[in-house]
Amino acid sequence: MYSENGCKTFCCSRCTYSTPDTGHIQVHLAVHDFKEGTMFSVKHNDFGIKLFCCLKCTYATPHKGDLKVHIMTHINIRPYVCSVCQNLLKSKDISKKHSRLHLE
Numbered sequence: 379m380y381s382e383n384g385c386k387t388f389c390c391s392r393c394t395y396s397t398p399d400t401g402h403i404q405v406h407l408a409v410h411d412f413k414e415g416t417m418f419s420v421k422h423n424d425f426g427i428k429l430f431c432c433l434k435c436t437y438a439t440p441h442k443g444d445l446k447v448h449i450m451t452h453i454n455i456r457p458y459v460c461s462v463c464q465n466l467l468k469s470k471d472i473s474k475k476h477s478r479l480h481l482e
């Protein structure tokens with residue numbers, strides 16, 4: 379999905395985005411996976427208005443751009459990335475406990 383060069387920069391393989399932070403590349407990659415069925419569904423309300431609905435909660439909006447911003451809030455809940463198994467972890471505490479598992 380992404381490559382690491384000598385200066386510890388993670389580069390997106392699907393666009394020119396690069397960042398020194400693994401957590402950021404994980405969040406960025408989600409932008410490319412922003413597809414109907416995996417991140418959101420499209421419905422029409424009683425007035426025939428097209429609505430983009432979040433699959434993770436009850437949020438719905440007629441504006442696709444708003445939905446994208448909203449979905450980022452779900453992704454950003456897990457900003458800690460395990461450097462061993464690349465698992466996304468909810469908090470610093472959880473990530474500390476998690477990294478101990480790899481030491482055993």
Ligand SMILES: [Zn+2]
Binds near residue numbers: 390394395407
């Ligand atoms: Zn990209």
Ligand SMILES: [Zn+2]
Binds near residue numbers: 433434435
């Ligand atoms: Zn949501």
Ligand SMILES: [Zn+2]
Binds near residue numbers: 463465477
């Ligand atoms: Zn891990």
